[in-house]
Amino acid sequence: MxxxxxxxxxxxxxxxxxxxxxxxxxxxxxxxxxxxxxxxxxxxxxxxxxxRPRRQRGSAVVEMAIVAPVAFLLLIGVIEFSLVFFVTLTMQYAVREGARYAITGRSDTNSTQLASVMNVIRNNSAGYLDSVCPTFSVNGTASSSGNAGTLLGGVGDIVVLRLDCTWKLATPIVAAVFPNGEYKFAVAATMTNQ
Structure with a gap:
């Protein structure tokens, strides 16, 4: 062999x-x-x-010290953009579920129909409803307790639920892209009463 x-x-x-x-x-x-x-x-x-010559022995540490902050900032920026899109989709889902509940005409015991719809939205928002500081409107009218009885309409009426939200950004570089460091978005759902 x-x-x-x-x-x-x-x-x-x-x-x-x-x-x-x-x-x-x-x-x-x-x-x-x-x-x-x-x-x-x-x-x-x-x-x-x-x-290897002595002058090259610490070059890897210096290169890492230069590149690491930029790499970590990009990584945190990607994570924050992902969180922004997740919150937007979560709030869209919550409003759609609230609209589906609103068209049935039902309400929880000891509360108005509008308060019941807001509870459904809060339960489906994965805890982000308070973080986005929403302004809730129905058919273009801001909701209040005074007009809660007639706001959602009757049978056959079109109901448009809308939340105008503001998300405060944490990363300074990403926050510099948006005015006042806040991402403003609106989510809505349109359905016909049953």
Whole structure:
């Protein structure tokens, strides 16, 4: 059975550890015999690491110190944009569920129909309703307790529920993109009363 020698890339051209390998008589091609170099399978880069000049030893730390803040800021910005989109979709879902409840004409015991709709929206908002400071309107009219009885209309009327929300951004770079550091959005749902 013939010996299989490693490829040329796995063998060093010269081993810097041994005097015999550093000599001018050592072959410049891949060393094949162990008599010349006792480390024929060690890569050249492993021998050269100890011979690296002193001025390059801390370069990785300096490069990391320069790149890390920018990388972390981008990562936090991506996370914050993801949270903004998640809150927008969550509030859209909550308003749609509130509209589905509103068109039935039902209400919880000891509360008006409008208060029941707001409770449904609050329950489906995953706790973000208070964080977005919403302004609630029905059919273009801001809701209040005085007009709660007639605001949602009767059978066959179209009901438009709308929440105008404001989300306060935490990352300074992302907040600089939006006026006053706030992301303002509106979610709405339109349905016909049953």
């Amino acid at each position: 013939a010996l299989q020698w490693p490829t040329v890339t796995a063998l060093p051209w010269r081993c810097d550890r041994h005097r015999a390998c550093r000599s001018a008589t050592a072959p410049r091609r891949a060393i094949r015999a162990r008599a010349v170099c006792p480390h024929p399978t060690v890569l050249r880069t492993q021998h050269d690491q100890s011979a």
